[in-house]
Amino acid sequence: MKNDLDLSVRIGSLIMPNPVGVASGTFGYGEEYDELVHIDALGALYTKAVTLEPREGNPPPRLVETPMGLINSIGLANPGVEKFLREKLPSLRTRLCPIIVNVAGSTEDDYIQVIERIEAHLASTDSGRPGIDGYEINVSCPNVHKGGMSFGIDPRLVERLTHSLRQKTSRPLIIKLSPNVTDIAEIARAAEAGGADAISCINTVVGMVIDTEKMKPAIAMGTGGLSGPAIRPIGVAATYKVGKAVRIPVIGLGGIINASDAIQYLLAGALAVQVGTALFSDPRAPLKVLDGIIEWMKRHSVHSVSDIRFMLR
Amino acid sequence: MRQLNATVAINRAIAPDWMHMAFEWPSDLPAPKPGQFFTALPPVVELRAGTILRRPFAFAGFEEAQTEKDSSMLSRPAYAHSIYQVRGPGTRALASMQPGSSLDIIAPLGNAFPYPERGERAIIAGGGIGIGPMLFLAEQLGAGTYASSAILVLGFRSALLIPFSGSFSAAGLPSWKKLLEKAFFSTDDGSAGTPGTVRDALEALWLQASDLKDRGKKSLGQKKWHLYGCGPGPMLASLAQFAAKNHMHAHFSAEQWMACGVGACHGCVLPAVSGGFLRVCADGPVFDAHTIDWEASLQ
Numbered sequence: 001m002k003n004d005l006d007l008s009v010r011i012g013s014l015i016m017p018n019p020v021g022v023a024s025g026t027f028g029y030g031e032e033y034d035e036l037v038h039i040d041a042l043g044a045l046y047t048k049a050v051t052l053e054p055r056e057g058n059p060p061p062r063l064v065e066t067p068m069g070l071i072n073s074i075g076l077a078n079p080g081v082e083k084f085l086r087e088k089l090p091s092l093r094t095r096l097c098p099i100i101v102n103v104a105g106s107t108e109d110d111y112i113q114v115i116e117r118i119e120a121h122l123a124s125t126d127s128g129r130p131g132i133d134g135y136e137i138n139v140s141c142p143n144v145h146k147g148g149m150s151f152g153i154d155p156r157l158v159e160r161l162t163h164s165l166r167q168k169t170s171r172p173l174i175i176k177l178s179p180n181v182t183d184i185a186e187i188a189r190a191a192e193a194g195g196a197d198a199i200s201c202i203n204t205v206v207g208m209v210i211d212t213e214k215m216k217p218a219i220a221m222g223t224g225g226l227s228g229p230a231i232r233p234i235g236v237a238a239t240y241k242v243g244k245a246v247r248i249p250v251i252g253l254g255g256i257i258n259a260s261d262a263i264q265y266l267l268a269g270a271l272a273v274q275v276g277t278a279l280f281s282d283p284r285a286p287l288k289v290l291d292g293i294i295e296w297m298k299r300h301s302v303h304s305v306s307d308i309r310f311m312l313r
Numbered sequence: 314m315r316q317l318n319a320t321v322a323i324n325r326a327i328a329p330d331w332m333h334m335a336f337e338w339p340s341d342l343p344a345p346k347p348g349q350f351f352t353a354l355p356p357v358v359e360l361r362a363g364t365i366l367r368r369p370f371a372f373a374g375f376e377e378a379q380t381e382k383d384s385s386m387l388s389r390p391a392y393a394h395s396i397y398q399v400r401g402p403g404t405r406a407l408a409s410m411q412p413g414s415s416l417d418i419i420a421p422l423g424n425a426f427p428y429p430e431r432g433e434r435a436i437i438a439g440g441g442i443g444i445g446p447m448l449f450l451a452e453q454l455g456a457g458t459y460a461s462s463a464i465l466v467l468g469f470r471s472a473l474l475i476p477f478s479g480s481f482s483a484a485g486l487p488s489w490k491k492l493l494e495k496a497f498f499s500t501d502d503g504s505a506g507t508p509g510t511v512r513d514a515l516e517a518l519w520l521q522a523s524d525l526k527d528r529g530k531k532s533l534g535q536k537k538w539h540l541y542g543c544g545p546g547p548m549l550a551s552l553a554q555f556a557a558k559n560h561m562h563a564h565f566s567a568e569q570w571m572a573c574g575v576g577a578c579h580g581c582v583l584p585a586v587s588g589g590f591l592r593v594c595a596d597g598p599v600f601d602a603h604t605i606d607w608e609a610s611l612q
Binding site: 025026027028032033035036048056057059060061062063064065066067068069070072074077220228229257277278279280281282283284 | 314315316354363364365366367417419569570571572573574575576577578579580581582583584588589590595609610612
């Protein structure tokens with residue numbers, strides 16, 4: 001029965017075998033979850049953000065749990081693009097699922113240099129799996145002062161950045177948007193105009209928790225990014241708006257913990273989804289979501305997963 | 314590491330708001346070592362609680378499986394033990410679990426305490442709920458090939474909070490009770506042992522040891538100390554100072570808010586002396602005490 005279903009989704013020139021990926025920042029570069037998750041069965045692995053220079057990240061505490069949510073302020077801790085290519089790419093090349101590298105920066109030039117460096121590296125290495133099948137551009141990290149948020153809230157900057165990056169790669173270019181804007185559809189249209197292949201929607205929502213005994217914020221940076229089921233309705237609504245505003249595919253994320261959540265995103269207009277925070281309660285969540293989507297498709301006689309986005313009544 | 318549904322064997326109170334949990338351990342999974350931890354997903358017992366994260370807990374003991382005499386039949390499975398404090402909705406949900414119920418765990422996680430070097434005496438200091446992994450370590454070192462047993466120093470706010478006492482005396486592992494009988498105590502309110510902190514109890518022992526050493530006596534003064542610690546941040550910061558001042562090896566198990574528990578999310582870091590941050594779940598939870606900037610971690 002499963003063979004009758006078409007689970008594949010197309011993002012630019014890339015065909016993902018199924019619509020369920022793991023979200024950037026929640027899955028490292030894959031190795032940490034090797035013993036717990038059948039990674040090759042994922043629709044895509046979106047890596048932890050890669051920046052031009054290494055980043056230590058923000059001081060702790062970096063996390064606080066909220067009702068059905070999690071606030072984080074990691075601060076894009078990562079080894080930098082050179083160490084990423086040297087130490088992380090080799091294991092990514094052994095994966096059978098598509099690998100989308102999440103790229104973050106403080107300036108337009110940061111983003112350009114990361115992609116130039118990766119493209120040059122891929123061009124210089126011999127044939128075989130490149131280990132990198134596309135880019136997700138993080139213009140929406142709320143946790144670093146110049147973490148792209150200044151881009152993500154300005155449609156002109158998003159269009160210009162996307163256009164610049166488009167010149168540097170023919171691999172799929174996905175722009176990951178922030179919900180912390182007045183009109184997310186406007187930003188999405190700007191990304192499309194700049195030449196993006198898809199939109200990831202949404203990054204975390206700015207949030208804060210205060211410890212009333214210590215009379216100080218629960219995380220060191222004060223505010224952070226809220227994820228988890230608490231933000232799912234925000235993500236579904238954003239996906240619905242963006243889906244109506246652009247012709248390129250939308251990848252929905254924000255608070256998906258089960259198949260029903262994922263199907264809400266698909267019905268709202270997403271072609272694919274990402275599971276993030278749910279991994280922290282159950283590393284099996286992404287593949288359970290996939291199984292549930294298959295079961296739902298059978299039950300509703302849906303042949304192709306990419307049709308679901310047109311089925312909202 | 315593995316994610317599995319473990320059968321809860323014991324889940325009972327051992328002190329006010331303190332619980333002892335034991336669950337069956339699969340025969341084909343490596344036994345946990347002192348310092349290592351597991352994460353557990355609290356069951357949904359109270360929808361309004363709204364917790365989503367797993368909770369990390371240190372192992373406090375391990376019992377090997379037992380086989381029937383003259384056969385390979387298991388007469389009893391292996392059990393992993395932990396001591397935890399009911400602090401919020403997640404641990405409250407865990408505390409409500411009945412023996413026989415199934416608990417979603419990922420284990421074993423993190424690194425373990427290193428053994429003392431030849432000629433070193435293990436001084437094992439636990440504060441509050443941090444005594445769990447220290448009981449496990451003390452049991453393992455005491456039962457090991459080391460000629461002299463380790464010294465256990467445990468700190469509590471008050472004598473009333475020392476586990477297995479009063480109405481809780483029937484609970485807990487027999488080995489823990491034996492260890493507690495031989496342990497040195499400190500209490501904040503002076504109701505048992507040295508009044509003050511674990512540091513105060515250690516300073517007193519250290520004076521005694523120096524005195525014995527000066528007089529050429531054996532026992533306490535004979536060996537170099539290797540300090541092991543687990544407890545609240547301020548206690549570890551203070552013990553790190555103590556270890557540095559007296560030039561001793563020291564390894565502490567740290568605690569931090571955790572999300573993934575496997576090293577992926579970089580949420581549970583502590584500041585390193587050399588700059589940057591170390592992940593408690595994947596670089597630790599046991600650290601050479603001199604590599605962590607404990608003072609900065611208290612900010």
